[in-house]
Amino acid sequence: FSSTVDAVRVYVNSSSENLQYPVLFVVRQQKGVLSWQVPLIFRGLYQRTYNYQEVSRTLCPSEPAPETGPSDQIIFVDVASMAPFNIAYELLVTRLESFQLETNKPFNFTASPSQPQYFLYKFPQDVDSVIIKVVSDAVYPCSVVSVQDIVCPVYDLDHNVEFNGVYQSMTKQAAITVQRKDFPGEQFFVVFVIKPEDYACGGSVPSSIHGKLCWGQILLVCLESVYIQAMLFSFLSFLSFYVGSVVVAIYKNSLLVSLYPQRCFILQSFPSVSLLISGHLSCCVWKDLAFTLFFYFFSSCSVPDESSSSGGRQFSSPEHGPPAGSDTDSSVEEESDFDTMPEIESDKNVIRTKVFLYLSDLSRKDRRIVSKKYKIYFWNIITIAVFYALPVIQLVITYQTVVNVTGNQDICYYNFLCAHPLGVLSAFNNILSNVGHMLLGFLFLLIVLRRDILHRRAMEMKDVYTLDYGIPKHFGLFYAMGIALMMEGVLSACYHVCPNYSNFQFDTSFMYMIAGLCMLKLYQTRHPDINASAYSAYASFAVVICLAVLGVVFGKNDMWFWVIFSLIHVLASLALSTQIYYMGRFKMGKCHNQTILWVRECTCPHAIFGLVYRPRDFASYILGIFICNLLLYLAFYIIMKIRSSEKLLPIPLFCIVATAVVWAAALYFFFQTLSSWEETPAESREKNRSCILLGFFDDHDVWHFLSAAALFFSFLVLLTLDDDLDTVRRDKIPVF
Known part of the structure; x- marks a missing residue:
């Protein structure tokens, strides 16, 4: 290898499709052995098999990032077959001039199930985190993108790519965020493997992409360290609501003091103010005064918008004692x-x-x-x-x-x-x-x-x-x-x-x-x-959450679920609306026809929409209701x-x-x-x-x-x- 990081790729091709007598290829390197056969066989869903006559693999560099001058590496390629007849094959060994990925520079490549690709990336000195973006030109095939440490052999086949590193499946695009601290050598391999069929990524039926080379592009983008700015933005944005609330409270109380001076009872609530006025000052008085001033600015007055929930007529004069409904009397419990x-x-x-x-x-x-x-x-x-x-x-x-x-x-x-x-x-x-x-x-x-x-x-x-x-x-x-x-x-x-x-x-x-x-x-x-009551309300919420879970599990294709749910929806709406309409005094047999008609008109659109369209996101559908x-x-x-x-x-x-x-x-x-x-x-x-x-x-x-x-x-x-x-x-x- 030269001082610039590159690698060797071996390409083989055989016209023989005889699975009984495949051609075996063994590549021996200084630090490892790589082997495969032609035809190369992959197994997919339902034991379907896919055979490939062309295979190419990238050999793992012994020194991915040499610090010294150029060095030589000896590679042995052994070819063997047990066939009783001659088999023609083609062997080509080439050096990859573009093996190392660069930041913010798009890198194009082609791959197929029998011709995976991987490339090297080394962190620059000023980069601590990068995001690897991979895009493909085809709607399918299903592919796997993997990030692996610099270890030989590299797992670059469909059946072993998940054995090492971090990986994602993809169709059109994938993205993996990688941090320097996760790789002691400050470098890693980006591996791209194409699966033999599309079904694994959501294809409707198993379909092979036999003999097709797919184009892809890799782009590594630096991620700036904006964690502190993001956290400051998040907290300060919402802390501003606190400041606004305090400002509104101060303004409102100041306005009410001028409009309703007779309703401010702060002087009656804190004796320390009277002591202050009479000249009797002490540390305790100052502490009470500070507490008083705080509540004066934030919650000082009995403002007109805080009225009692007490029912009936209550006495407002002090000589009648505490009002019948005040919280000061705790003798009543039930x-x-x-x-x-x-x-x-x-x-x-x-x-x-x-x-x-x-x-x-x-x-x-x-x-x-x-x-x-x-x-x-x-x-x-x-x-x-x-x-x-x-x-x-x-x-x-x-x-x-x-x-x-x-x-x-x-x-x-x-x-x-x-x-x-x-x-x-x-x-x-x-x-x-x-x-x-x-x-x-x-x-x-x-x-x-x-x-x-x-x-x-x-x-x-x-x-x-x-x-x-x-x-x-x-x-x-x-x-x-x-x-x-x-x-x-x-x-x-x-x-x-x-x-x-x-x-x-x-x-x-x-x-x-x-x-x-x-x-x-x-x-x-x-x-x-x-x-x-709280018990009936929370029980109703529990029923709704249960329905939401059942809807996600069974609601996609089960027509009977939607029929039952719509029936429950209409009946529950009818019962609740009737109870509300009659102010909690509803008795069976006394329901007004107009109420039933109104409830039916309000609930039917939701029920019909669910039955006809059957939304995939049932949880959001319930929340929308x-x-x-x-x-x-x-x-x-x-x-x-x-x-x-x-x-x-x-x-x-x-x-x-x-x-x-x-x-x-x-x-x-x-x-x-x-x-x-x-x-x-x-x-x-x-x-x-x-x-x-x-x-x-x-x-x-x-x-x-x-x-x-x-x-x-x-x-x-x-x-x-x-x-x-x-x-x-x-x-x-x-x-x-």
């Missing part, structure tokens, strides 16, 4: 202590059959009972999250370990053209982009906590607006929504550790819960006494609110506009499909595309960013939508 008399049930029936219902008619229960009912949502979802997340984390760690140990990158469906590894993780960018769900979910919990604290203080001060005005305030569902948003980020990150057919449900389970909780919260707003129903319900609520002469304040109006804009942008990136676990790994890689943000994040990562912001704004819509009613008596607020 609803049965208050709501067991027969006349109570009769009263419910009479009230809920009135022609026009008002909020006071459906907020009659003691607020402690109702608050306890909705707090169960929060504690139950935490329990579900813990028991759900632990086995998920264990499973995806196992998947990632298997990928790293075996080198089989067909296990996980990444966007390999934009997969940035970090440590043991193969696609750290897909995990990092989920940080927004966790940060914004926690921020939403803080915002809800602030309102909850203000509400409790207002109750303690027996403020009249907290007792008889506005929408009853119950925060259990809001807390559950915040936890669900955080868990969506955790489970989505777990799914993207190794996305595949076996763990698809991790990415969508809490999306079902988020959509369901939002619908429950909308209904609870005007029906606080008759909303579903949830989201469509949520959007329709929210649109109905806003329209009815406007028809009832209620107003949209600037903050909820801004949140509505922001929600619509961000959701539209998010969905655009969501439908930019970059991979699909419903297809073979090779077919999925045909959809792979390069990064679009900071050279680190792809379209799906942008979907993660935008969907987190969109969900956050959606939650704020539900939280602030009825702030305009905080100065309206409950017996003047209509129910719809």
